[in-house]
Every structure is written in C-alpha cells, then in structure tokens.
Amino acid sequence: MNRSPAARLLVLALAASLAGCAATRTEIMAADDSAVLEGVDWRLVAAPGDASVPDVGPGAATLRFDAERFSLGGPCNSHTGGWSREGAQLRLGGEGAAIASTRRMCPPEIMARETALLQAMAAPFTVGFDGPFLRLQSADGATWRFDSRAPAATESRERIVQIAGQRAPCTGVAQQLCLQVRTQPGAPWELHYGDIEGFDWQVGVEYVLRVRETTVARPPADGSSLRWTLLEVLDSSQD
Structure with missing residues (x-):
C-alpha cells in the first residue's frame, strides 16, 4: 500500500513521539528505583x-x-x-x-x-x-x-520458662540489667531483653512461668525479638 508524503510524515512523527514516551518511561523507572x-x-x-x-x-x-x-x-x-x-x-x-x-x-x-x-x-x-x-x-x-514485603504472619505459641532471681548486666543502646531465663532445667541462663508483659518480677525469687511467645518483626535496640506475655505463674521460690 502506497502512502502519501503527508501520511508518511504523520507515521514518522508518531514513531518519534512513541520513542520519546519510551525514553520518558525509562527515566521514570530509574527515578522510581531511587525513590523506592x-x-x-x-x-x-x-x-x-x-x-x-x-x-x-x-x-x-x-x-x-x-x-x-x-x-x-x-x-x-x-x-x-x-x-x-x-x-x-x-x-x-x-x-x-x-x-x-x-x-x-x-x-x-x-x-x-x-x-x-x-x-x-x-x-x-x-x-x-x-x-x-x-x-x-x-x-x-x-x-x-x-x-520489601511484610513478613508472613506468625502464630504465637505457649512456652514454659524459668526466671532467675537475679538480673544480669546486658548492653543494648545503653548498659542495663536483663532478666535471666532458660527453657530447659539445668541449661545455661540466657539474657532476655525487656520485660514479660503482666509479670511482676521480684529480686531473689525464682519463677517457673507459662508464657505466650510472639515474634517482634522490628525489635528496638534494647528489646527482645520475642515478646512474652504471662499466662500463669506455675511455681516460685526463694533462690
């Protein structure tokens, strides 16, 4: 099919316009990469x-x-x-x-x-x-x-934990004292950054607790990546 000179000019102009749009889209994508x-x-x-x-x-x-x-x-x-x-x-x-x-x-x-x-x-x-x-x-x-996507939701679980009667030095944003905890009798004590929701710890008393454990996606520098909420005090005794 033969096109008139005017038609050919229109096609060339349209092609140039589309090419310009493509370049603009590329620039926008690059800018989006930086912004995101x-x-x-x-x-x-x-x-x-x-x-x-x-x-x-x-x-x-x-x-x-x-x-x-x-x-x-x-x-x-x-x-x-x-x-x-x-x-x-x-x-x-x-x-x-x-x-x-x-x-x-x-x-x-x-x-x-x-x-x-x-x-x-x-x-x-x-x-x-x-x-x-x-x-x-x-x-x-x-x-x-x-x-960049949010993590999949994680279900909470119940745990039995033992709490020592003395806190121990630990370092987050600043020096502090952390609870000492363990989930197996006789295992080494581990530091637990932060407190246990609903639990009133007393110095000199060892506890056995039933807690609900949930994961903290972005814990603070001086906080634990695990959140514990008290469900029941199973035992307590002077250390």
Missing part, C-alpha cells in the same frame, strides 16, 4: 553462604534508608550511619564508612552473618532491584537480598 529505596523496611532474606535466613525473630535483619541515614536492625545488633548513592553504587557509613553499632552478643552463626555484612559495608555495593527485592552486591560478588 527510601522509607521502606527491607527484610534480609538471603545472605552469602546461608542456606536459610530467618525473616523474623532471632537472626532476622531489617534495613531502612531515610533521607540522610540508614538503619540496620540485626542480625544481632542495631547499626546506623550515613549513606549515599551514585547510579548503581551505594555506600553505607558516610564519611570514613563510620557505622555506629550496639554490642550485644548472639549465637555464633548469627554473629558470623552480621560480621560478614558489616565487613562488606566497608566498600560500595552495587544496587539492583528485582520486583519487590533489593540486591546489594559487594565487589567480590557476594550478594545480600532484601524483601
């Missing part, structure tokens, strides 16, 4: 060398970017510092890669995951987006993957 980084709770869901990374509870981590600072809750401690992005390069820690962290101790496998991530933060990451996922890749190819 901020104000989102990015949950760590994959880490180098870890077959399974918990998305809630002990060992979980959540990364958040605000206007000038980032915060990382977990895998064990809380961390914060400045951040900047230039194209696909993301630098955490601001001037001199300075990152402030709390000094809580966690099980070795959790500490190893946290140490590897903090060491990688000393150099810029390459940023990538896959749908709801954020990828941070270090220069050696190690990749951490984060999910």
Whole structure:
C-alpha cells in the first residue's frame, strides 16, 4: 500500500513521539528505583553462604534508608550511619564508612552473618532491584537480598520458662540489667531483653512461668525479638 508524503510524515512523527514516551518511561523507572529505596523496611532474606535466613525473630535483619541515614536492625545488633548513592553504587557509613553499632552478643552463626555484612559495608555495593527485592552486591560478588514485603504472619505459641532471681548486666543502646531465663532445667541462663508483659518480677525469687511467645518483626535496640506475655505463674521460690 502506497502512502502519501503527508501520511508518511504523520507515521514518522508518531514513531518519534512513541520513542520519546519510551525514553520518558525509562527515566521514570530509574527515578522510581531511587525513590523506592527510601522509607521502606527491607527484610534480609538471603545472605552469602546461608542456606536459610530467618525473616523474623532471632537472626532476622531489617534495613531502612531515610533521607540522610540508614538503619540496620540485626542480625544481632542495631547499626546506623550515613549513606549515599551514585547510579548503581551505594555506600553505607558516610564519611570514613563510620557505622555506629550496639554490642550485644548472639549465637555464633548469627554473629558470623552480621560480621560478614558489616565487613562488606566497608566498600560500595552495587544496587539492583528485582520486583519487590533489593540486591546489594559487594565487589567480590557476594550478594545480600532484601524483601520489601511484610513478613508472613506468625502464630504465637505457649512456652514454659524459668526466671532467675537475679538480673544480669546486658548492653543494648545503653548498659542495663536483663532478666535471666532458660527453657530447659539445668541449661545455661540466657539474657532476655525487656520485660514479660503482666509479670511482676521480684529480686531473689525464682519463677517457673507459662508464657505466650510472639515474634517482634522490628525489635528496638534494647528489646527482645520475642515478646512474652504471662499466662500463669506455675511455681516460685526463694533462690
């Protein structure tokens, strides 16, 4: 079919217009990538060398970017510092890669995951987006993957716990005294950050409690990732 010169010019103009729209959409997508980084709770869901990374509870981590600072809750401690992005390069820690962290101790496998991530933060990451996922890749190819979606709801459960009659020093945002707890008789005491809802602890008294345990998705720096609510005091005695 032969088109008139005017028709051919109209087709060329339309093609140029569509090409311009495509370029505009690409620019918008790039801008959206930058915008979506901020104000989102990015949950760590994959880490180098870890077959399974918990998305809630002990060992979980959540990364958040605000206007000038980032915060990382977990895998064990809380961390914060400045951040900047230039194209696909993301630098955490601001001037001199300075990152402030709390000094809580966690099980070795959790500490190893946290140490590897903090060491990688000393150099810029390459940023990538896959749908709801954020990828941070270090220069050696190690990749951490984060999910912007809320974690699946977790059901609470009941537990029997023993509470010591003396608190022990622990460090969150500041030095404090934490409850000492254990779930197996004779097991080493563990620190429980925060209190037990509905429970009035008294110094010098050991307790056996029935509690309801629920997971806290984003615990504060000086709080536990597990929330316990008292259901029943099963036993109490002077230590």
